[in-house]
Amino acid sequence: MSYVDAGYVAALGVLFIYGVSLVLRRRRWERAARASGAAPAPTDGVVPGSHP
């Protein structure tokens, strides 16, 4: 494998794996949120500046 091939494989491979891991994390947290009936996160939707 040449340096060029290695560079493309490293860049695209890492981004692909990171992207897939993020999607899986998002799904896991969405399932957890539905299961727990999570309330909105603190200050979501709050007018900026109103937080202490």
Next chain:
Amino acid sequence: MTPAPPLSTPVRPRWLSVVGLLGFVAMGFTVWLGLWITPPDEVQGNLARLLYIHPPIATVALYWAGGVALAGSLLYLWPRTRSFFWDRLAAAAVEVGAVFSALTLVTGSLWGRPVWGVWWTWDARLTSTALLLLLELGYLALRRVPADPAIRARRCAVAAILIAIDVPIVHFSVDWWQTLHQGGTILDPGFALHVHGSMLWTMGIGFLAFTLIFVWLLGVRYRVEVLQDEVGDQELEVSLAERWSEDTALAGVGGPAGSGASAGSGPFDAGSPS
């Protein structure tokens, strides 16, 4: 059985999916043009093909991720715009930026080995970029330290400003210190182009592709950050409530908690639930 309650924020905005798809297509074009269509460089030969991905990756790591992290942190710290939205956006940008910073070092090293003859040297540009990665990892470690969300957000905002201080150092390092790394790859200080023809627009598509991929990753990572806060807070409240009810029940029947044997012994001390 009642249906699960809806989540508090939009699950998957359509525009983000479109950005991800466009980024994927643009990345395909970048690889096709970069590896098969553009000619070898007169001096560097095929090694110049690494320059269709290395500068775009470095641009995302330095300016896009660094810029979003700085802007988000300043907007959080500024009382008139203070919102956890900015804190979460900055945190998402730092994590995605750390991935791109690592890739900047890896692809740069793979280019440097055959061209410079070394995998690594303590060059000003390389060292300041490695420092950027270390600062980003430090930010992510700081974010995992348990704390009140507002305190954590303030600490992280200050850490993001420290990261941002390194960005101009990385940018101007090739001008301030005459070390191994060359000056601007695309523009010289007089804004004259170094790259032309098919090489120029292949690099341009590369910039577009990595920018779109960054926006998609940032959007997904932001969503994870929101969900972590929602579920994490809910789980903490449930744990505290359970602990409260257990201790109250034990106190009612004259158990160990009632005699004070377990008071203050656990991580969620029933005596101070807040």
